[in-house]
Amino acid sequence: MVPPSRSLEDFTDLVSLAEVNQxxxxxxxxxxxxxxxxxxxVELVPGIPVWLVMGYQEIIxxxxxxxxxxxxxxxxxYLGKLQGSGSPLALMMTPQEHSHFADxxxxxxxxxxxxxxxxxxxxHRTSRATQAICLGLIAKFADRREADLVTEYAALVPMLAVASWFGIGTDDAGRLMEAMASLFVPGQDPRPGMEIMQQILSGLILAHxxxxxDDLTTALLRHPNYHDASEVTQAIVQLLAAGQEATVAWIAQTLRLILADSHLGGRLRGGRLGVEEALDEVLWRRPPAANIANRYALADCEIAGTRIRKGDALAVSYAAANTDPRVHGDDPWLEIGNRAHLAWGAGPHVCPAQRPSRTIVRIAVETVLTRLHDLRLAVPAEEISTAPSISTVCPAGLPVRFTGFS
Known part of the structure; x- marks a missing residue:
């Protein structure tokens, strides 16, 4: 247990948050x-410590x-130190004028x-659009009878689907995805990517x-709560960015577990478990947004006997909360249909896009399972690595083979 009097600066040789996810x-x-x-x-990056809150009730x-x-x-x-570190995380954690950073x-x-x-x-429109996106992506690799279901599929579906909500076409969605990814490449100047995003979104707002x-861009522009088009643009960026990484991970983790875990895959193929239940089991066992550093103490306080200082950062660990022995039993069958996990967060900042995100992931998973025949991993399950991240847990790749498609 952490002695209540010790502060973050007193600890050395800490495990990094990225290593925990890895x-x-x-x-x-x-x-x-x-x-x-x-x-x-734990360490967010070298020399910058944060508290990792793991208990279910403590996270709530x-x-x-x-x-x-x-x-x-x-x-x-520590914000100033992070901004001066050259870490790509600085851009992610620098406050923007949208609801994610507001109280x-x-x-x-x-x-x-x-x-x-x-x-x-x-x-229904969201489902049809997502289905068309999934089939279009599969068509690009179907003749090869092999694919990487992360880089060629899961990494693309969410951005294309969410962009369609706003009336953003496929070409611009692809440019947005590349621009956003470029912002977090170590040592790469983020300004060109930001300029591309601004150009696309400014054109989108002006056109609407x-x-x-009848789309989400118009709905946001007409909402009386937003003071100007800048706030609408920030909201669009928030939804595009927040949904991308976690939704990609949810699709990829679900497919990985179905293909690599005989327990889950067998129950699904045997009809004892539906895709909806499989999605919930993934949210319990491997929540896509595993550890999120996004709370800052406004005063000295105490959590579970640990003294927190004003100005400390806290990372909430949804992955740890879902394995908290005080709330999670040993019998996996008892969790079927149970959505009390914290994969969506809790409190005022709970994820606003639960329903449409679930639709995207369900259709993405179902389309692969029903359209690709005799689907199997192309490498041993233990060779599948996890992509580096401080927040999400996602396979770096998911190479598969199949005998046909329909």
Whole structure:
């Protein structure tokens, strides 16, 4: 257990958050719990420590209490050091003018248009568009009878699908995806990527102002909560960025577990488990957004016996919470249909796009399983590595073979 009087600066030789994700092993959290309790010191990047909150109830406490824990990283005493480190994470954690970084009344004002707009999405139209995207991607590799289901499929479906909500075409969606990816390449100047994003989104906003159509861009432009087009642009960036990495990971992790885990794959093929239930099992066992550093202490406080100082950053570990022995049993059958996991977050910042994201992932997984015949891994399961990330757990690649398609 962490002595209550010790601060983050007192610890050395800490495991990095990226290493925790890379291991993708529930036992990693068990070992951290055994050493530190429900709150463990870890490194975000070398020389920049954060608290990793692992307990289910403790994460709910942190996520719900806006009086003590802010989403605005300007309250973090290490923000300046991170910005000067050259780490690509600096751009990700520098506050922007959208609801992700806001608290209280400002958050509620900026969040309401997202909730209203996403609630108004036509589910049938979303399903048809996603199905067409999935089939179009499969058509590009179907004749080869082999593919990488991460780089050629899972990494592409979410951006193309979410872009369609806003009326963004396939070509511009591809350019946006490349531009966003370029922002987080170590040593690469992010300005060209930001200019491409600004060009595409400015054109999108202008076109919708001149000729409104029935889509999410128009819904956001018409919402009274937004003061100007800049706030609409920020909201679009937020949805495109927030949904991409985690949704890619959810698709890829589900396909990996179905193909590599005889327990899950056997139950699915045997009809004892549906795709919807399989998606929930993945959210319990391997939540895509495993560890998210996005809370900052507004005052000295205590969590599970650990003293937190004002200005400390906290990373909430949804992966650890879902294995918390106080809430998670040993019998996997008891979890079927149980959606009490924290994969979507908790509190005011709970994910606003749960329903459409689930639709995208379900269709992406079902399309692969039903259209590719005799689908199997092309390499031993133990050779599948995890892509480097401080937040998501996603296979770096998923090479497969199949005998035909329909």
């Amino acid at each position: 291991r993708d092993d529930p036992q990693t959290y068990a070992r951290l719990r055994g050493r530190w309790g429900e709150v463990a010191p 406490q942190v996520s719900r209490d806006e009086r003590l824990f802010s989403r605005d990283s300007r309250h973090w005493r 209280g009344e400002k958050h509620r004002r900026l969040r309401a248009p997202l909730d209203d707009g996403l609630e108004g999405l036509d589910e 102002q001149e000729d409104p159509v």
